[in-house]
Amino acid sequence: MGLISLSHGSGGRLTRELIREVFLKELGNEFLHPLTDSAILNISGPRLAFTTDSYVVDPIFFPGGDIGRLSVFGTVNDISVMGARPLSLSLGLIIEEGFALEDLRRIVHSIKVSCEEAGVKVVTGDTKVVERGKGDGIFINTSGIGVLEDGIDLSTGRIEEGDVIIVSGTVGDHGAAIMAKRQDLGFDLEIESDCAPLNHLIGKVLSLGEAIRFMRDPTRGGLAGVLAEIAEDGVEMEVREVDVPIREEVQGFCEILGIDPLYLACEGRVVIVSARKGAEEVLKRLRSHPLGRGASLIGEVIGKGKGGVYLKTAYGTRRVLQLPAEYNLPRIC
Amino acid sequence: MGLISLSHGSGGRLTRELIREVFLKELGNEFLHPLTDSAILNISGPRLAFTTDSYVVDPIFFPGGDIGRLSVFGTVNDISVMGARPLSLSLGLIIEEGFALEDLRRIVHSIKVSCEEAGVKVVTGDTKVVERGKGDGIFINTSGIGVLEDGIDLSTGRIEEGDVIIVSGTVGDHGAAIMAKRQDLGFDLEIESDCAPLNHLIGKVLSLGEAIRFMRDPTRGGLAGVLAEIAEDGVEMEVREVDVPIREEVQGFCEILGIDPLYLACEGRVVIVSARKGAEEVLKRLRSHPLGRGASLIGEVIGKGKGGVYLKTAYGTRRVLQLPAEYNLPRIC
Numbered sequence: 001m002g003l004i005s006l007s008h009g010s011g012g013r014l015t016r017e018l019i020r021e022v023f024l025k026e027l028g029n030e031f032l033h034p035l036t037d038s039a040i041l042n043i044s045g046p047r048l049a050f051t052t053d054s055y056v057v058d059p060i061f062f063p064g065g066d067i068g069r070l071s072v073f074g075t076v077n078d079i080s081v082m083g084a085r086p087l088s089l090s091l092g093l094i095i096e097e098g099f100a101l102e103d104l105r106r107i108v109h110s111i112k113v114s115c116e117e118a119g120v121k122v123v124t125g126d127t128k129v130v131e132r133g134k135g136d137g138i139f140i141n142t143s144g145i146g147v148l149e150d151g152i153d154l155s156t157g158r159i160e161e162g163d164v165i166i167v168s169g170t171v172g173d174h175g176a177a178i179m180a181k182r183q184d185l186g187f188d189l190e191i192e193s194d195c196a197p198l199n200h201l202i203g204k205v206l207s208l209g210e211a212i213r214f215m216r217d218p219t220r221g222g223l224a225g226v227l228a229e230i231a232e233d234g235v236e237m238e239v240r241e242v243d244v245p246i247r248e249e250v251q252g253f254c255e256i257l258g259i260d261p262l263y264l265a266c267e268g269r270v271v272i273v274s275a276r277k278g279a280e281e282v283l284k285r286l287r288s289h290p291l292g293r294g295a296s297l298i299g300e301v302i303g304k305g306k307g308g309v310y311l312k313t314a315y316g317t318r319r320v321l322q323l324p325a326e327y328n329l330p331r332i333c
Numbered sequence: 334m335g336l337i338s339l340s341h342g343s344g345g346r347l348t349r350e351l352i353r354e355v356f357l358k359e360l361g362n363e364f365l366h367p368l369t370d371s372a373i374l375n376i377s378g379p380r381l382a383f384t385t386d387s388y389v390v391d392p393i394f395f396p397g398g399d400i401g402r403l404s405v406f407g408t409v410n411d412i413s414v415m416g417a418r419p420l421s422l423s424l425g426l427i428i429e430e431g432f433a434l435e436d437l438r439r440i441v442h443s444i445k446v447s448c449e450e451a452g453v454k455v456v457t458g459d460t461k462v463v464e465r466g467k468g469d470g471i472f473i474n475t476s477g478i479g480v481l482e483d484g485i486d487l488s489t490g491r492i493e494e495g496d497v498i499i500v501s502g503t504v505g506d507h508g509a510a511i512m513a514k515r516q517d518l519g520f521d522l523e524i525e526s527d528c529a530p531l532n533h534l535i536g537k538v539l540s541l542g543e544a545i546r547f548m549r550d551p552t553r554g555g556l557a558g559v560l561a562e563i564a565e566d567g568v569e570m571e572v573r574e575v576d577v578p579i580r581e582e583v584q585g586f587c588e589i590l591g592i593d594p595l596y597l598a599c600e601g602r603v604v605i606v607s608a609r610k611g612a613e614e615v616l617k618r619l620r621s622h623p624l625g626r627g628a629s630l631i632g633e634v635i636g637k638g639k640g641g642v643y644l645k646t647a648y649g650t651r652r653v654l655q656l657p658a659e660y661n662l663p664r665i666c
Contacts, residue, residue: 007659010553014658034488040415040481041381048374048381052423052476056461082373090385092474094427124476128389130664134469139461141425143385143476148373155367221345325347326340331463 004099009129022105023091023125026112031088031123039123041088043147049084051075052143058331060107060137062181064173064193067140068110070267070333073197074219075144076118080199081215081270083154083206084146086118091125091142096135107138118197120144152206156233156273158213163301164279165237166272168201168286169194169245169294171223175264176250178332179257191249196268201292204285211278216271219333221323224262224309226271228323231307238310239299239321262311262321265332273301337432342462355438356424356458359445364421364456372456374421376480382417384408385476391664393440393470395514397506397526400473401443403600403666406530407552408477409451413532414548414603416487416539417479419451424458424475429468440471451530453477485539489566489606491546496634497612498570499605501534501619502527502578502627504556508597509583511665512590524582529601534625537618544611549604552666554656557595557642559604561656564640571643572632572654595644596657598665606634 007014024033031039053074060067072089079086091111095104115121173194180191198217205212218226223244227237246261254261268291274282279297286292302310309321340347357366364372386407393400405422412419424444428437448454506527513524531550538545551559556577560570579594587594601624607615612630619625635643642654 005659006663010659010663013656015553016656039383040417041383042379043376043381046375048376048478050372050374050421050423050478051457052425052474053459054425054427054461054474056427056463084373088383090383090476092385092387092425092476094387094389094472124384126386128387128472128664130389130469130472133466136463136467139427139463139468139472141385141387141474141476143423143425143457143474145381145383145478220343220348225345323349324345326343326345330339330343331461 002101004095004097004101004104004129006097006129006131009095009127015127018127022108026108027122029121031121039088041123047148049079049082049146049148051078052141053078054139054141055333056139056331057178057333058136059181062193063177063190065195066107066110067138068107069114069195071140071142072111072114072118073195073267074333075142076120077198077217079144079146080202081217082148083152084148086120086144086146086199088123088145089120089142091122093127094135094139095127095129096137097129097132099137118199154212154214156214156230156235159235159273159301161301161303162276163213163273164276164297165239165299166274166279166282166295166297167223167244168270168292170247171218171244171266171269172250172261172264173247174267175222175329175332176253180253189249189253191253194266194268196291198268198270201286201289202270204289205272205282208278208281211275211282212272213275214273218266218269218271220265222263222265223271224321225323227309227321231309234304234307235301236303236308237299238302238312240312242314243296243298245294245296267333335434337428337430337434337437337462339430339462339464342428342460348460351460355441359441360455362454364454372421374456380481382412382415382479382481384411385474386411387472387474388666389472389664390511390666391469392514395526396510396523398528399440399443400471401440402447402528404473404475405444405447405451406528406600407666408475409453410531410550412477412479413535414550415481416485417481419453419477419479419532421456421478422453422475424455426460427468427472428460428462429470430462430465432470451532487545487547489547489563489568492568492606492634494634494636495609496546496606497609497630498572498632499607499612499615499628499630500556500577501603501625503580503583504551504577504599504602505583505594505597506580507600508555508662508665509586513586522582522586524586527599527601529624531601531603534619534622535603537622538605538615541611541614544608544615545605546608547606551599551602551604553598555596555598556604557654558656560642560654564642567637567640568634569636569639569641570632571635571645573645575647576629576631578627578629600666
């Protein structure tokens with residue numbers, strides 16, 4: 001039939017067939033193949049980064065990506081912004097009864113390709129199936145492990161007055177792509193998600209050492225969300241609106257809907273707080289990588305103590321950027 | 334108000350409030366508190382066990398446990414049966430809009446208590462909220478990391494003819510508890526889940542070294558499922574039905590419904606394949622622990638090559654135990 005049934009999640013023979021024919025076929029590797037309860041990994045470094053994220057994005061296929069791609073890169077990026085090198089992922093699926101097996105295959109294949117792109121492996125997994133109407137197609141959890149080299153310690157606590165704020169490319173692409181796909185705007189607007197793995201790009205600047213204070217990928221809440229979080233730790237910043245790179249089509253889309261692109265999620269961008277001395281080198285290295293071509297210096301740290309984010313608008317005015325109570329964009333990732 | 338809203342999952346201020354007031358209050362520790370994208374862990378051993386499981390159990394509260402307890406112990410046990418010492422958990426929640434905040438608090442508290450019982454910590458987490466009707470109350474993913482000491486290598490490949498099969502206690506309690514709670518049988522039948530952390534119990538026998546060949550916790554598919562999986566790796570076994578410990582109320586429940594308790598899930602039992610020499614010591618050590626009091630030697634490995642499981646019934650007959658296509662028990666864990 002080609003539909004997922006409750007039996008596929010029951011742990012019986014059909015579950016094992018699904019694992020073999022769909023998962024192992026695409027994702028098989030020496031760690032995953034034994035199908036034991038845990039993967040056994042040899043880890044070189046003494047410090048590990050460990051993270052988890054559930055992906056409930058709606059729709060599951062969108063321009064520039066899909067839930068599988070997102071679930072690999074989202075977790076790879078959460079590890080990468082800690083300065084760690086992502087190695088291994090877990091993959092936990094919650095599938096709704098009646099989900100098309102063809103779509104599952106497509107997603108698993110996308111996970112395979114994305115893992116190759118990022119240089120990571122799925123080493124352990126789990127599949128559950130819930131009754132029709134008790135889920136929504138497919139939800140994916142990926143947890144990830146990365147190795148953190150000695151001497152790397154990125155945190156808001158290391159940010160100093162005079163530091164600069166850099167973003168690696170245009171902001172809001174992912175959020176706009178999802179929203180545009182969801183809404184029928186009555187005209188053709190092709191916005192692609194920026195969904196991409198950041199580990200290789202971040203690797204290019206990590207070796208600059210002390211100059212790199214802090215990194216974060218602006219997902220839910222967008223650039224504004226990341227800045228507001230840094231501000232919560234007592235950092236005062238000024239950001240110049242005109243210097244924030246925004247795609248023309250994203251800007252246009254936001255103007256039509258009356259939303260602020262600074263709050264829209266990215267899935268392939270990193271915000272870096274860097275020492276001013278060294279910022280030119282950071283920009284140069286970012287721009288030498290395909291994912292960092294649009295890197296831009298967007299603002300400065302103007303003080304510490306009572307945190308805050310000030311936006312210098314294109315009209316020369318200055319307004320406070322807030323972390324809103326909500327983003328009105330459920331299921332963006 | 335006391336209900337979860339989509340805003341709680343949006344990544345905005347309400348998300349952060351929920352994290353602080355519900356999660357950090359209960360689960361706060363030095364790894365989780367920074368609320369960074371990944372937890373940073375210091376790991377002593379060179380080999381890690383890494384596992385993931387999503388919990389979709391229905392109902393979420395049941396005699397002997399709840400989805401929180403299950404999500405901690407299930408993952409702790411998956412690590413423990415590899416011979417590894419569980420250390421750190423991730424916690425990924427997918428909550429349906431409208432879920433009672435009170436229930437969430439109760440579950441998070443249960444997670445806290447369960448972590449203390451097992452001696453593990455939640456070090457990283459994620460919360461997503463989906464629209465009403467697109468989920469079912471709450472789904473929980475936990476991934477876990479454990480350290481595997483040098484020299485420990487448990488696998489079906491180490492099983493030899495003449496080895497014995499031991500189960501640490503009564504089987505089918507969890508499955509029967511969930512089914513009894515789901516069905517209205519018209520009379521009072523109090524069956525408690527066996528939901529428990531196995532790491533301390535397993536620790537008692539792990540030091541026996543080579544005698545311990547293989548371990549597995551019989552969750553989905555029950556004891557029969559574990560035996561059928563071992564058989565798939567070419568191990569031939571004979572199990573004596575009369576020696577398999579089953580609670581009277583579970584046996585009675587199964588007779589009423591016409592189901593086989595050997596296929597019912599356990600959540601606090603371990604199946605151990607041990608060398609015959611040493612089996613007495615394994616039983617003695619298991620029985621010295623509260624969770625292993627009902628430990629029983631239930632069968633033998635009678636050959637290798639073409640695998641199979643033969644059940645010697647109470648009537649002296651011999652039948653083949655199969656891994657069924659499905660277990661007809663969706664959402665047991």
